[in-house]
Amino acid sequence: MTQISGKGGHRPKTDPSVNRYVVRFNAEENARFLAMFDRSGLESKGAFIKNFIFQKPFKVYTIDENTRVFIDKLSSFNSLFRTLGVSYDNVVKTLRENFTEKKAMSALYKLEKLTIELVKVNSEIVALAQKFDEQWSLKSR
Template identity: 55%
Template sequence: MNQNSYRGGRHKKADPSTAFRCSVNFTASEQSKLLSMQEQSGIESLSAFIKMQIFGKPFKVHVVDDNSRIFIDRLSNMNNHYREIRISYNLMLTTLRENFNEKKAMAALYKIEKMTIELVKLNREIVALAKDFDERWLRKSP
């Protein structure tokens, strides 16, 4: 007779230590406070949140301000534009070198240099404004 050790049903867990469970009773106000804390933490599982609280693992609350998000989005769009300008600048220099004589190329290069200096000044102003915004609004200590 060939005996099969598997009789059907659920497979045994690799880590049987997860079988222990605890039960806690809350009042309505405690339950709502617990749920609001769990929502602020961003952890989807309530059991994982409770474990973190019991075993002393800190959780961080990230508050997303719409104005700061919009500012950061626009700032990253400006950085993308600067990247595009840099690529266009390199392409334009190679085109000037290949297609124009030296006098016309130098005149165009002089104009490009003036515009580049203005862009650098504008970029420095933007960076200063971003640092000021960061210091005033984003780094609030509790």
Template identity: 45%
Template sequence: MEQKKKTKQHKGGRNPKVNPSIHRHVFRLTDEENAKLLSLFEASGLSNKAKFIISVLFDKEIKAVKMDKGTTDFYMRLTSLFGQFRAVGVNYNQVVKLLYSRFTEKKAAAFLYKLEKQTVELASLCKKIIELTEEFNQNYLKNE
């Protein structure tokens, strides 16, 4: 009975692996070979060099993702601009509601006329942004 109690005790720690990697191999590279290996490793996006080398040795598929800093920056700025446009739309709706609830119809219409002029300018700016985005897509993103 004492042996059964001892085996049921939890020792803690990490669960043992089903198929542990216990065999070790060492190889040496020249500076050029090492630079090439590191660039391939970075392009693969894997987080572990050992797994990368194993996948290369055994012909497993390696996906390399190239990220263009300029394109990423453009996308992030465009996303933030879209968020600002949404905020302007929300504020626009709130202003129109306040105009009609706080002022007389004539005064509200006068303020609304000024707001419409600014909206037309914002719409033309939006069209220009869309044109520039399409031009960017055609010139830089479709060629890759």
């Protein structure tokens, strides 16, 4: 009987899972079960139940839409600052090449005021990001 017959098909398992159990849930319990199953990210409900019963660890990934939007906005600010830095360098270079010293200095003075405002906005963004990080780390505990 240990020989495999030549009929084809799958090889028989050495330890087949033949024992089955039935669990019935009411509507509320089923909703809770499905919510837990969705958070687990596992492919089948049977695998989820086995892991849960035998306390095998599995990871639960949750996606907070507000966090994603916040991170996207921070990323766009970062690219905006890079763009502004390049534009700033180009403006200073153009001013020095094409204008008299007096006109260039007045334009640079205006540019300096705008840069100071930009730095203030940047510090507000950093403070907001730190506040968000503190709140998020409190939620994850």
